[in-house]
Amino acid sequence: MTDKYDCVIIGGGIAGLQAAIQLGRYKRNVLVIDSNDGRSNLCKNYQNILGWPAGISGQTLRETGRKQAKSYGIQFVEDRVIQCQKELAGFHVITNSYTYEATTLLLATGVVDRVPLELQQELYPCMGKTVYVCPDCDGYEVNNRRVLVIGSGKAGANLSLVLTYWTNDITYINHDKKEIGSLANTLMQKEITYKEEAIKKVIAEAGMLKGVVLQNDEAVYAERGFLAFGGNKVRTELGHDLGVELLENQHIAVNPRTKETNVSNVWAAGDIVAHSEQVTLAMGEGLQAAIWIHKRLLELDGKKFFDKK
Incomplete structure (x- = not known):
């Protein structure tokens, strides 16, 4: 039929x-x-x-x-x-x-967009409000703010560098711990904080990202976030x-x-x-x-x- x-x-x-x-x-x-x-x-x-x-x-x-x-x-x-x-x-x-x-x-x-399953429940309510994926669309939203880039390998490192156009307060968390090679030196030169550690918990409330807790129990706070997992x-x-x-x-x-x-x-x-x-x-x-x-x-x-x- x-x-x-x-x-x-x-x-x-x-x-x-x-x-x-x-x-x-x-x-x-x-x-x-x-x-x-x-x-x-x-x-x-x-x-x-x-x-x-x-x-x-x-x-x-x-x-x-x-x-x-x-x-x-x-x-x-x-x-x-x-x-x-x-x-x-x-x-x-x-x-x-x-x-x-x-x-x-x-x-x-x-x-x-590739977002690890274990992070989706907390991150999805924040999408477009305080967490973004496209710097051309939403780079302005992190202007002069404290930003977390949550990502994987070189994809996250490169996005972190792009965001320096808007803010100098950036922490990149390499959740998947993939190699970033010489980009590590570039991040350091741009004064981007780099953490190669998986995320245990996302701290968010009513669509507002507050930060994350890493597997080593370190808390990292921020006002806004970008996702860059690649793939x-x-x-x-x-x-x-x-x-x-x-x-x-x-x-x-x-x-x-x-x-x-x-x-x-x-x-x-x-x-x-x-x-x-x-x-x-x-x-x-x-x-x-x-x-x-x-x-x-x-x-x-x-x-x-x-x-x-």
């Missing part, structure tokens, strides 16, 4: 929602399949978006975006896509519970199976104008595309992809019309 859509959007985060809204305004028959476990689910406050000087949470953006998209007739289902199959007339999109047909696909599955998961498995071109870092290569991949009628937008990972860029890419998806659908509709003559 299948349902046929002009476009199936895989991923209901910021890029997917913006694309859905635009396609809804084109009066297209669109389904958004969302697994409901992306970055925007976790972020408690985006603070670098035009129009929200006090910030806005990912959850609020998602809820508002879904309501807006539904007003244009966009359909949503919470499920996980396990396979996409390219067919002569489009695609089969197979989830854990159903199979859908689509003329076009938009991949907007995003990135998952983030780029969710491009579905694209790979379709033959979409992936870059060395596993992000998807797209046409910069249209956001279409090398596979005809497959588009990609948001954090899985190769760029600086930002909410506003995700919005722009989702919108851009939707415009060109509509143009392709017009071409296909015209071809069907003329083929009947």
Whole structure:
């Protein structure tokens, strides 16, 4: 049993929602399949978006975006896509519970930041409020503050160096105790405190990071934190199976104008595309992809019309 859509959007985060809204305004028959476990689910406050000087949470953006998209007739289902199959007339999109047909696909599955399981319960309520992952997005939030960089190896060391643009009070805790090589000397030169010790406990209250307790029972206090464990998961498995071109870092290569991949009628937008990972860029890419998806659908509709003559 299948349902046929002009476009199936895989991923209901910021890029997917913006694309859905635009396609809804084109009066297209669109389904958004969302697994409901992306970055925007976790972020408690985006603070670098035009129009929200006090910030806005990912959850609020998602809820508002879904309501807006539904007003244009966009359909949503919470499920996980396990396979996409390219067919002569489009695609089969197979989830854990159903199979859908689509003329076009938009991949907007995003990135998952690697955070050790033992730290997630305390850190997740702080995400976007006092704990961050992107210095371009939130470096300003640690301006002249005491900062903990919680990370692993060279990823954490390099981020610590980047943050010296905003603050000189930085402690880097190498939770995984991975090698940092000559970066140890660079950290010392920049007067960054370096601790190669696992974290026993995160001290946080109501989304406000206070510090951490290390395995050796040393307490390290701070006002803000950044995470830099490296090894983030780029969710491009579905694209790979379709033959979409992936870059060395596993992000998807797209046409910069249209956001279409090398596979005809497959588009990609948001954090899985190769760029600086930002909410506003995700919005722009989702919108851009939707415009060109509509143009392709017009071409296909015209071809069907003329083929009947």
